[in-house]
Amino acid sequence: xxxxxxxxxxxxxxxxxxxxxxxxxxxxxxxxxxLTGTKKGCGKGECGACTVNIDGKSILSCLTLAVKADGKEIxxxxxxxxGNNLHPLQEAFIxxxxxxxxxxxxxxxxxxxxxxxxxxxxSEAVVRTGLSGNLCRCTGYESIVRAILKAxxxxxxx
Amino acid sequence: MDGxxxxxxxxxxxxxxxATQLLSxxxxxxxxxxxxxxxxxxxxxxxxxxxxxENLNLxxxxxxxxxxxxxxxxxxxxxxxxxxxxxxxxxxxxxAAQEMATPAIRNMGTIGGNICNASPAAxxxxxxxxxxxxxxxxxxxxxRILPIGDFFKDVNKTSLIDDELLVALHIPLYSxxxxxxxxxxxxxxxxxxxxxxxxxxxxxFSEKICEEARIALGAVAKTPIHIKKAETILGGMEINAxxxxxxxxxxxxxxxxxxxxxxxxxxRKKMVAVLVKRALENCMKGRDEWLKST
Numbered sequence: 001x002x003x004x005x006x007x008x009x010x011x012x013x014x015x016x017x018x019x020x021x022x023x024x025x026x027x028x029x030x031x032x033x034x035l036t037g038t039k040k041g042c043g044k045g046e047c048g049a050c051t052v053n054i055d056g057k058s059i060l061s062c063l064t065l066a067v068k069a070d071g072k073e074i075x076x077x078x079x080x081x082x083g084n085n086l087h088p089l090q091e092a093f094i095x096x097x098x099x100x101x102x103x104x105x106x107x108x109x110x111x112x113x114x115x116x117x118x119x120x121x122x123s124e125a126v127v128r129t130g131l132s133g134n135l136c137r138c139t140g141y142e143s144i145v146r147a148i149l150k151a152x153x154x155x156x157x158x
Numbered sequence: 159m160d161g162x163x164x165x166x167x168x169x170x171x172x173x174x175x176x177a178t179q180l181l182s183x184x185x186x187x188x189x190x191x192x193x194x195x196x197x198x199x200x201x202x203x204x205x206x207x208x209x210x211x212e213n214l215n216l217x218x219x220x221x222x223x224x225x226x227x228x229x230x231x232x233x234x235x236x237x238x239x240x241x242x243x244x245x246x247x248x249x250x251x252x253x254a255a256q257e258m259a260t261p262a263i264r265n266m267g268t269i270g271g272n273i274c275n276a277s278p279a280a281x282x283x284x285x286x287x288x289x290x291x292x293x294x295x296x297x298x299x300x301x302r303i304l305p306i307g308d309f310f311k312d313v314n315k316t317s318l319i320d321d322e323l324l325v326a327l328h329i330p331l332y333s334x335x336x337x338x339x340x341x342x343x344x345x346x347x348x349x350x351x352x353x354x355x356x357x358x359x360x361x362x363f364s365e366k367i368c369e370e371a372r373i374a375l376g377a378v379a380k381t382p383i384h385i386k387k388a389e390t391i392l393g394g395m396e397i398n399a400x401x402x403x404x405x406x407x408x409x410x411x412x413x414x415x416x417x418x419x420x421x422x423x424x425x426r427k428k429m430v431a432v433l434v435k436r437a438l439e440n441c442m443k444g445r446d447e448w449l450k451s452t
Contacts, residue, residue, distance in 0.1 A: 004168050021208055045198075048260065060262045067170075132260055132261065133350065
């Protein structure tokens with residue numbers, strides 16, 4: 001199998017890697033870079049647990065070949081925190097109790113990050129539509145939506 | 159991925175010539191990747207090479223005096239957010255884009271991929287069919303233009319031959335008085351749900367007369383289909399409620415759905431009539447609003 005050299009920026013850090021053509025970005029993040037915050041749920045693009053941001057947009061890392069991430073800037077849940085300060089989304093999720101088992105949380109927060117990237121003051125409808133690809137099997141949606149709306153208020157210039 | 163999807167080689171050609179050359183060399187052992195949202199779900203085991211269209215500069219939406227050109231790797235979210243598709247009747251494509259999948263998948267999936275995967279239920283396909291879209295297909299030996307209605311051959315089968323790839327789509331110019339509507343029936347469980355039935359309709363008018371009607375249905379045959387009988391009875395007529403009922407009835411007659419996990423064939427047929435009727439009524443509403451505004 002012919003490995004492919006790629007260069008990616010993950011949470012601001014540059015990585016040069018030789019990946020196999022079938023390797024997904026999700027597997028590279030988890031198994032090579034040990035960034036296990038991003039979760040593998042269904043592996044088929046149905047649950048949203050593997051959501052990360054590429055160039056500020058939400059994408060599914062389970063359906064993204066690592067070779068296709070070459071040259072891109074990737075933000076995962078591990079990159080949200082600024083030094084010792086949690087991101088407003090993380091603060092708001094804790095404050096609103098928007099976490100139950102926690103498995104969907106990294107994907108939820110990264111989908112939320114993309115919503116806040118693209119909307120200055122998102123309405124509840126915009127938040128719900130933006131989360132429509134992320135499943136929470138504990139069904140804690142109400143508090144998650146509340147947390148994102150709260151984070152929008154908490155954030156200064158992002 | 160733990161399946162047997164183990165392509166050995168990955169190529170990122172720099173131009174269309176290089177891409178078609180690769181396709182002609184590897185034939186059926188190669189697969190094109192754009193967004194990857196279908197390929198990585200399917201995980202075809204027989205694939206030896208992946209050809210990535212990323213560097214071909216095929217992500218564009220251009221409006222000019224002949225119509226709209228869309229690059230094959232334009233993502234579904236770019237179509238949704240483009241002002242070009244806010245106008246009638248082109249908004250039918252935006253309506254279809256908004257009904258598709260989830261925000262993250264729409265950031266990845268492309269218009270060309272949605273068509274070339276040739277799902278009988280593809281949302282963009284029916285919208286593109288009623289807009290009489292032409293496809294620009296490039297092969298190693300040249301380029302051809304094909305009406306989208308002739309593109310689909312069977313479930314997941316298109317008329318592309320081994321060394322060909324879809325490069326761009328061309329939607330002809332319409333007047334602001336042309337109206338269109340897209341409707342999708344799905345289980346409202348998750349937003350990734352595939353259509354039980356989807357319908358797109360376009361009506362073009364000259365004064366009070368409907369000069370041309372287009373009705374396309376998805377998920378009720380092996381490919382997305384035009385409902386020619388219904389289109390014919392509407393063309394050249396002044397549209398009224400009885401004619402709409404008749405067209406909806408003919409559409410249901412002409413559809414040939416199957417029973418599957420999403421719905422039964424008989425339910426689908428009934429829903430075809432309901433959706434065609436509603437889509438035609440939406441068009442007439444749009445037409446009335448346009449008349450009032452001029």
